[in-house]
Amino acid sequence: xxxxxxxxxxxxxxxxxxxxxxxxxxxxxxxxxxxxxxxxxxxxxxxxxxxxxxxxxxxxxxxxxxxxxxxxxxxxxxxxxxxxxxxxxxxxxxxxxxxxxxxxxxxxxxxxxxxxxxxxxxxxxxxxxxxxxxxxxxxxxxxxxxxxxxxxxxxxxxxxxxxxxxxxxxxxxxxxxxxxxxxxxxxxxxxxxxxxxxxxxxxxxxxxxxxxxxxxxxxxxxxxxxxxxxxxxxxxxxxxxxxxxxxxxxxxxxxxxxxxxxxxxxxxxxxxxxxxxxxxxxxxxxxxxxxxxxxxxxxxxxxxxxxxxxxxxxxxxxxxxxxxxxxxxxxxxxxxxxxxxxxxxxxxxxxxxxxxxxxxxxxxxxxxxxxxxxxxxxxxxxxxxxxxxxxxxxxxxxxxxxxxxxxxxxxxxxxxxxxxxxxxxxxxxxxxxxxxxxxxxxxxxxxxxxxxxxxxxxxxxxxxxxxxxxxxxxxxxxxxxxxxxxxxxxxxxxxxxxxxxxxxxxxxxxxxxxxxxxxxxxxxxxxxxxxxxxxxxxxxxxxxxxxxxxxxxxxxxx
Ligand SMILES: Cc1ncc(C[n+]2csc(CCOP(=O)(O)OP(=O)(O)O)c2C)c(N)n1
Numbered sequence: 374x375x376x377x378x379x380x381x382x383x384x385x386x387x388x389x390x391x392x393x394x395x396x397x398x399x400x401x402x403x404x405x406x407x408x409x410x411x412x413x414x415x416x417x418x419x420x421x422x423x424x425x426x427x428x429x430x431x432x433x434x435x436x437x438x439x440x441x442x443x444x445x446x447x448x449x450x451x452x453x454x455x456x457x458x459x460x461x462x463x464x465x466x467x468x469x470x471x472x473x474x475x476x477x478x479x480x481x482x483x484x485x486x487x488x489x490x491x492x493x494x495x496x497x498x499x500x501x502x503x504x505x506x507x508x509x510x511x512x513x514x515x516x517x518x519x520x521x522x523x524x525x526x527x528x529x530x531x532x533x534x535x536x537x538x539x540x541x542x543x544x545x546x547x548x549x550x551x552x553x554x555x556x557x558x559x560x561x562x563x564x565x566x567x568x569x570x571x572x573x574x575x576x577x578x579x580x581x582x583x584x585x586x587x588x589x590x591x592x593x594x595x596x597x598x599x600x601x602x603x604x605x606x607x608x609x610x611x612x613x614x615x616x617x618x619x620x621x622x623x624x625x626x627x628x629x630x631x632x633x634x635x636x637x638x639x640x641x642x643x644x645x646x647x648x649x650x651x652x653x654x655x656x657x658x659x660x661x662x663x664x665x666x667x668x669x670x671x672x673x674x675x676x677x678x679x680x681x682x683x684x685x686x687x688x689x690x691x692x693x694x695x696x697x698x699x700x701x702x703x704x705x706x707x708x709x710x711x712x713x714x715x716x717x718x719x720x721x722x723x724x725x726x727x728x729x730x731x732x733x734x735x736x737x738x739x740x741x742x743x744x745x746x747x748x749x750x751x752x753x754x755x756x757x758x759x760x761x762x763x764x765x766x767x768x769x770x771x772x773x774x775x776x777x778x779x780x781x782x783x784x785x786x787x788x789x790x791x792x793x794x795x796x797x798x799x800x801x802x803x804x805x806x807x808x809x810x811x812x813x814x815x816x817x818x819x820x821x822x823x824x825x826x827x828x829x830x831x832x833x834x835x836x837x838x839x840x841x842x843x844x845x846x847x848x849x850x851x852x853x854x855x856x857x858x859x860x861x862x863x864x865x866x867x868x869x870x871x872x873x874x875x876x877x878x879x880x881x882x883x884x885x886x887x888x889x890x891x892x893x894x895x896x897x898x899x900x901x902x903x904x905x906x907x908x909x910x911x912x913x914x915x916x917x918x919x920x921x922x923x924x925x926x927x928x929x930x931x
Contacts, residue, residue, distance in 0.1 A: 379507030380409040380538040383471070383531075386514045388414055392442050394793055396420050396429035398453075400446025402486060403473030405538035407444075418793065418823070421815035423450050425786040427457020428813070431466050432790020435773045436748060438587065440467035440521050441790065447474050448486030451493065451532075456780055459497040461528040463777025464608060465585055467521040468528040470494065476536040477505070494530035501530040507540035524555065525672040526585055555671060557688040557696060564684050565643075565667050566701045572641035572665075574710045575601050578624070581608030581776065582646010582670060583690055584769040589613070591694035592645070598698065600707040601643070602714055604632055606653045608776040609646070611766030621714065625653040626911045627758045630721035633917040635714055639664045645690050646670060649679040650777070651913075659916030669693050723762070724908050724922040731879060731901040732756070732832055736763035738885050739802075739830070746799030748773060748791045752784035752809030755838040758907040760804045782812030785829065789816060792825035800826055800889065807833040807861065817870035820894050828889055829896045830877075831863060834903045842906050845926050847913075856903075867896040874898060 377385065383406065387395070396418040399407045410417050420426035423445045430441030445454045451472040461468040475484045494501040499520045502513045517529045569575055583592055589612045596603050596619050603613045604624045613620055622632040633655075636642075642664045647653070654660040657679060668675070668682035669690055676685040686693060726733040736759050743749075743764060750773040751757040757774060766772045773791055775783040788803035795801075810831055820827055832838075841855040867874035873891065877899035878884045888897045904927060909920040 375544045376541040377544045378405060378409065378538065379504070379510055379533065379540045379542065380405040382507060382510050382542060382544075383514065383533070384409040384413050384415065386510070387442060390518060391439070394418060394433060395442045395444050396426040396790070397444030398423050398426055398446070398450060400450050400473065400486070402447035402475055402535050403444060403450070405535060406471070406473060406533070417444075418789075418819065420786065421818050422813065423453035424457050424782060425813050425816040425819065427454050427468070427470065428460075428783055428786035429790040429793070429816075429819070431457060431461055431468055432750065432773060432787035433794040434461075434466050434468055434790075435787065436770055436791040436794040438467075438585070438770065440469055440518070442469045442471070444471045445473070446486065447472060447490065448488045450486075451488055451490040455493055455497070456778075456782075458494060458528050458530065460775050460778040460780045460783065462497045462499075464581060464775065465526050466528065467526040469517065469521060470498070470528060470530045472530070472532050473538065474532045474534040477534045478536070480534070490530070490532045494532075497528070498530045499527040502532065504531060504533045504537050507537050507542040510542070525582075555688045556692045557669075557686050561684065561686045561688075562693075562696050562700050565686070565697060568641060568665060568667055568684060569599065569601075569643070569701065570703060570705070573707075574639050574713070575641040575643060575707075576636060576639040576664075577601050577603045578606075578636075578642050578644045578647055579603060579609040579612055580606040580645070580647035583609055583612040584646075586646060586671070586690035588645075588691040588694055589769045591691055591698065593617070595694050595698055598704055599701065600705060600711065602635070602711070604636060606647055606650065606776070607761055607774060610761060611772045612769045614767040615765035616767065621718075623761055625655065625917065626913075627762060627907055627909065628917070629723045629762070630909055630920050630922060631718045633911075633920060634717045634721045636661050637918055638713070638717070642666045644668045644682070645694075648675055654679070655911050655917035655919075656915055659918070726908075727924075727927060729902075730905050731899065732759050732905045733763065734879055735830070735832070735877065735885075735899055736760065738879075740764050742886055742889055744799065745771075747771065748795065748799060748801045750774065750784045750788040750791060750801065750803045752803075752805040753779045753781045753839075754806040754809060755834075755842060755905070755907045756804050756806045756832040758839075762907070781809040784809060785813050785820070785827075786816045788827045788829070789820055789823065789825060792827050793823070800828060802889070803827060803829045805829060805831050806838060807831065807835065807857065807863070808837045810863070811861070814866065817867065817872050821871040824893055826892075827894045829894070831896060831898050832901050833863060833898060834901050834905065835860060836903045838903065838905075839907070841903060842910075846910065846921065850926070863896065863898050872896055
């Protein structure tokens with residue numbers, strides 16, 4: 374009998390699936406897995422922290438749709454990976470997290486680096502598998518792969534004790550399990566078509582589900598054929614071209630005022646691949662009060678979870694839109710609705726930002742430089758919202774942000790992953806804040822080692838800016854733990870890692886383009902005032918029409 378070890382079986386399975394890159398950090402309980410990687414066609418990216426590895430793998434998955442794979446040892450390796458996995462779960466990203474575990478005879482003895490990883494990962498994965506024998510890998514591996522990639526994607530965790538990694542098994546073929554794509558019921562297509570035909574003021578409300586379903590071209594054709602305007606959640610940006618006149622922007626807490634006003638007047642919402650997240654809807658009882666809802670989602674748990682849908686369709690967005698396109702012959706012009714939308718755009722524009730708002734000026738400059746093939750990652754905070762408000766995206770998978778979990782520390786490693794995934798296809802720009810960058814700054818080392826063309830734009834306000842903004846606006850300016858009283862010299866830190874660093878000079882018109890066009894990775898350090906705000910803003914829990922559009926702090930100080 375030709376045998377291989379459990380660890381070799383796992384690596385062989387990943388090779389056969391087409392995995393080319395794994396990001397991880399080794400340790401005692403994962404050493405047989407690392408030994409099996411030696412000589413494999415799979416490239417291993419050595420991150421400097423397991424959370425960084427998880428986000429590098431996520432960046433690859435977000436940029437391509439193909440599962441990312443990350444590898445860590447037991448104990449602290451597994452616990453360091455938790456945040457990146459929870460983040461993948463919140464945004465439905467296919468991520469395979471593999472952890473080594475102490476040998477089975479030591480489990481339950483508080484052994485060195487022993488932690489019950491399956492318990493930790495159970496609630497933040499589609500499934501967490503414990504592998505009790507190498508034989509089990511024959512069934513667990515294809516099941517894990519299929520779970521990660523079918524229906525609504527998401528992370529899967531596999532915990533493999535060291536003795537199982539070393540156990541010998543027969544080298545036989547694996548059984549692959551693929552699930553069928555879910556299509557809508559014919560009567561649901563008929564019902565949806567009737568609701569759309571009856572509607573005078575319909576809107577398409579789209580989210581990350583369009584990206585995961587690879588349904589952007591069907592969406593564009595459907596919206597254009599039936600003259601239905603499109604609003605997007607944070608996660609859907611890029612799934613519909615920003616320069617299309619039917620696009621009316623991102624909805625919710627930091628939307629342009631007109632977007633929320635237009636939504637308020639809709640009589641039909643076609644919600645596709647969205648979660649009705651509270652940051653998007655504001656106070657739910659005041660969200661689109663006059664609209665009937667057609668909700669299309671591959672995950673049955675989303676349907677009716679927060680907003681009742683008159684028609685709930687549990688199906689893949691791609692075939693559903695394709696079937697609707699085929700079925701609906703009558704094209705409405707909707708000229709009255711489109712004219713009303715234009716009037717609302719004029720009546721409720723984005724507030725004029727003060728001339729000295731460096732943040733927004735920088736975003737405008739970047740918007741002018743951005744090419745369709747560029748990928749942008751962000752961290753979490755004000756800089757993320759400015760980027761979402763001002764940068765135009767025309768294609769899916771070009772805007773990579775931590776939407777559901779909102780994890781500071783995501784931007785840099787995700788950018789490394791995106792650049793690994795599409796090395797020749799465009800630049801990768803990471804927009805970050807000083808608080809967020811510090812959370813995974815050790816990955817500067819990984820970036821420099823790989824020499825990838827990742828351009829980091831740091832908006833440094835010396836604060837946890839979004840926290841400061843909320844304390845100013847909703848806690849009467851009682852600032853608590855939002856200021857970094859010791860200033861970090863990011864330029865010198867970057868240089869110490871071997872990363873080229875430039876200081877942003879807004880008076881030099883070539884500063885940004887020179888930075889972006891330079892070879893290799895680099896940091897652009899832009900200092901901005903701590904008082905700058907993301908506006909408009911809806912207070913958490915308020916209705917979306919209660920937008921605050923004025924910077925009270927600026928008014929007080931002038
Ligand atoms: C890991 C993590 N911890 C805490 C938070 C809460 N939080 C959200 S935004 C923010 C401030 C972000 O500061 P910075 O990265 O400097 O960006 P800025 O808002 O200044 O642009 C904090 C602390 C979070 N989202 N993620």
